[in-house]
Amino acid sequence: MPGKRVYPLILALIAAMFVIAACEEEVIPTQEPVEFHPTAAAPVERLGYSSEPVAEAPDSAEGDAANGEALFSNCSACHSTGDNTVVGPGLAGIYDRAGSRTSLDADGYLVQSIREPGVYIVDGFAALMPAFDQWSDQDVQDVIAYLKTLN
Numbered sequence: 001m002p003g004k005r006v007y008p009l010i011l012a013l014i015a016a017m018f019v020i021a022a023c024e025e026e027v028i029p030t031q032e033p034v035e036f037h038p039t040a041a042a043p044v045e046r047l048g049y050s051s052e053p054v055a056e057a058p059d060s061a062e063g064d065a066a067n068g069e070a071l072f073s074n075c076s077a078c079h080s081t082g083d084n085t086v087v088g089p090g091l092a093g094i095y096d097r098a099g100s101r102t103s104l105d106a107d108g109y110l111v112q113s114i115r116e117p118g119v120y121i122v123d124g125f126a127a128l129m130p131a132f133d134q135w136s137d138q139d140v141q142d143v144i145a146y147l148k149t150l151n
């Protein structure tokens, strides 16, 4: 009876399909692209730092200058804490002149300088500063609190 010989063959085929399916199950997860989900709040936060004037800038009094000094290692390749130019302007006294750079107040200007440096380019300099737009508000406030100490 040919039917009886075909039956085990079909069973073997089905078993083989299970094995293949099992193998595929192991492979698929590693092929899935790793998706990075930034916090949902990030784009909303950035709205506050658009090229529009920041109506109410966060207060740098909230910042931790000691942490800001540590964070300044991200800046010191291009900025001295004195008057001398490295790649960017020396940042001595920056907090005092920050408020007269644009229509923003000192805190607003510094937040924008750090998050969106391309919006206002200091005279005589090239737009070489990277945007620190992934930094938390706290880190930005901390580094501004440190800048405030530079006289």
Ligand code: HEC
Pocket (backbone or CB within 6 Å): 071, 072, 074, 075, 076, 077, 078, 079, 087, 088, 089, 094, 098, 101, 110, 113, 114, 117, 118, 120, 121, 122, 125, 126, 127, 128, 129, 130, 132, 143
């Ligand atoms: C790759 C070099 C580079 C790095 C790194 C960098 N900056 Fe700058 N920065 C510049 C340049 C060039 C300018 C001037 C052009 C401009 O206005 O964007 C500037 C301008 C500024 C200004 C405006 C100064 C003024 O006199 O108005 C501030 C404030 C500032 N940077 C702060 C920072 C801080 C804080 C960091 C680190 C978190 C940092 N920068 C990192 C290159 C850099």
